[in-house]
Amino acid sequence: MKAIRIHQYGGPDVLSYEDVAIAEPKTGETRVRIEAIGLNFIDIYQRTGLYPLQTPFTLGMEGAGIVDAVGEGVTEVKVGDRVAYAMILGSYAEYAIVPATKLAILPANIDAKSAVALMLQGMTAHYLTHSTYELKKRDIALVHAAAGGVGLLLIQIAKMRGARVIGTVGTEAKAQLALQAGADEVIVYTQSDFLAEVKKLTEGKGVHVVYDSVGATTFDKSLDCLRPRGYLVLFGQSSGPVAPLDPGKLAAKGSLFLTRPTLAHYLLDRHELTQRANDLFNWKANGKLKLRIESTLALHDAAQAHRLLEGRKTTGKVVLVP
Ligand SMILES: NC(=O)c1ccc[n+]([C@@H]2O[C@H](COP(=O)([O-])OP(=O)(O)OC[C@H]3O[C@@H](n4cnc5c(N)ncnc54)[C@H](OP(=O)(O)O)[C@@H]3O)[C@@H](O)[C@H]2O)c1
Numbered sequence: 001m002k003a004i005r006i007h008q009y010g011g012p013d014v015l016s017y018e019d020v021a022i023a024e025p026k027t028g029e030t031r032v033r034i035e036a037i038g039l040n041f042i043d044i045y046q047r048t049g050l051y052p053l054q055t056p057f058t059l060g061m062e063g064a065g066i067v068d069a070v071g072e073g074v075t076e077v078k079v080g081d082r083v084a085y086a087m088i089l090g091s092y093a094e095y096a097i098v099p100a101t102k103l104a105i106l107p108a109n110i111d112a113k114s115a116v117a118l119m120l121q122g123m124t125a126h127y128l129t130h131s132t133y134e135l136k137k138r139d140i141a142l143v144h145a146a147a148g149g150v151g152l153l154l155i156q157i158a159k160m161r162g163a164r165v166i167g168t169v170g171t172e173a174k175a176q177l178a179l180q181a182g183a184d185e186v187i188v189y190t191q192s193d194f195l196a197e198v199k200k201l202t203e204g205k206g207v208h209v210v211y212d213s214v215g216a217t218t219f220d221k222s223l224d225c226l227r228p229r230g231y232l233v234l235f236g237q238s239s240g241p242v243a244p245l246d247p248g249k250l251a252a253k254g255s256l257f258l259t260r261p262t263l264a265h266y267l268l269d270r271h272e273l274t275q276r277a278n279d280l281f282n283w284k285a286n287g288k289l290k291l292r293i294e295s296t297l298a299l300h301d302a303a304q305a306h307r308l309l310e311g312r313k314t315t316g317k318v319v320l321v322p
Pocket residue numbers: 039040041042120121124145146147148149150151168169170171174213214217235236237238239240261262263264309310311312313314315316
């Protein structure tokens with residue numbers, strides 16, 4: 001089969017499109033014939049070595065397709081089931097080996113491309129708003145990179161919970177997308193100071209929670225956007241990692257809470273996985289959640305997809321097809 005392999009860390013040019021043997025599923029595992037692959041920012045962290053992995057490896061943390069073979073003891077799915085998954089390495093390929101317990105079974109009305117637009121980024125938006133900081137009616141949430149893959153979903157789910165959402169984005173065009181997704185106010189943080197704007201929009205009080213996936217360039221001001229006892233949910237670093245922090249700063253700035261969550265710890269068992277996935281599938285089916293699949297590229301063009309994503313040129317979801 002064809003797959004995108006990494007032999008050494010580096011820029012998009014290290015993505016190598018090559019022939020790889022098709023593996024057999026072991027006990028508890030399945031083999032999925034991949035129909036759609038989700039592009040995610042974590043793919044860039046893994047490509048560059050910011051999140052180090054043993055090389056060589058097949059990139060990709062999200063896929064959807066059809067169960068093609070099952071190993072011994074698999075009871076959760078059978079051959080022929082339509083499935084999707086997130087946070088299992090190796091989806092930039094025609095086939096992937098996935099533990100059966102990590103698969104969500106797709107309802108008939110969710111196609112493979114929608115599934116990969118929902119799984120990793122959607123379950124992230126779900127746990128951030130329901131579990132990490134449980135958004136309440138009239139809470140004010142600041143969402144950075146609001147027109148991105150996670151961002152557009154996070155806005156919509158936060159609005160379902162009754163929060164007021166302030167988004168930040170890099171361009172005017174992205175601001176329009178964030179507003180269409182339901183953001184109450186949007187700040188173009190490449191043109192104006194988001195801290196000053198947030199203070200203005202909240203009569204100097206600040207927000208209850210900041211969902212910050214940008215990291216290095218936003219972190220300090222994100223802390224200053226919070227009201228006393230506010231939550232800084234740092235869930236990514238698209239602009240680079242955040243410098244170490246003296247916990248005393250959290251006291252000085254208002255007894256703040258800081259957490260650095262990751263999706264794997266919010267999918268601890270099969271129940272948690274199916275609950276989050278099914279909420280997303282239902283919201284998509286009943287029109288509460290709109291997906292923006294901005295572009296679909298062939299798997300062999302993965303390097304181009306990476307250039308677009310890390311160059312801040314994408315909005316919503318980018319899908320790869322083998
Ligand atoms: N912890 C978790 O569980 C988890 C799970 C999924 C994703 N994430 C994180 O969530 C973030 C969003 O992921 P995504 O896949 O949906 O990507 P994305 O938001 O579609 O793309 C990243 C966006 O970050 C913004 N950005 C700001 N400064 C940047 C810079 N210097 N370089 C590149 N981008 C920059 C850009 O939007 P603007 O131009 O509008 O600034 C860009 O479009 C990532 O940080 C990712 O690691 C975390």
